[in-house]
Amino acid sequence: MHLKMVTIDCAEPRDLAEFWVAALNTKVASDYEGHFVMLAPWDSSGVGLGLQRVSEGLDGKNRVHLDLHTEDRAGEVDRLVGLGATIVDEQNVPGLAWTVLADPAGNVFCVGQSEQ
């Protein structure tokens, strides 16, 4: 089995897609009448991002989250905040530092960077 996509439940897939398209510098690959919006893979992993309409609201922290990596954490975090993300926390362990952010719908994700 291979990882084809990671899907995020949300109230308004098209709205949330605007953030993630910009965040990942990708584009919408398909849009099923606004109920399911699939973003094209944005990196060499070939994994896509799905945004799926659900009726339930966000209740607490999402239990599964994306861990993105970058070589410029500070710059990427600034860019993401400019797009509508919110900084939740900063963390580090030896060799790795990461920022926990929430997307505009409140889903947390991490942006990490390896450190010497």
Added chain:
Amino acid sequence: MHLKMVTIDCAEPRDLAEFWVAALNTKVASDYEGHFVMLAPWDSSGVGLGLQRVSEGLDGKNRVHLDLHTEDRAGEVDRLVGLGATIVDEQNVPGLAWTVLADPAGNVFCVGQSEQ
């Protein structure tokens, strides 16, 4: 930014890792005293799976989920159920059919297969 990992919150990372190691036919890449267990990438995406200990229990459906694909959905679903997964639902749209499963900790994920 590239997708490095998808992380699942759970009560007992080592226990849940047993399921996912077998499900994905991969191995444990690192284990931080049982608090965080990282599984090695299992496919060409290079994405890893993280299992992170949290104190909160599962409350409702996880809002972010993995979409795995296979060429043998029936066989893979049987195998996963044998490993401890539970079938939650079957769905299809033209060209794609998928099974919604829950891992032993209750996290839902999908196993899809393209159809002619």
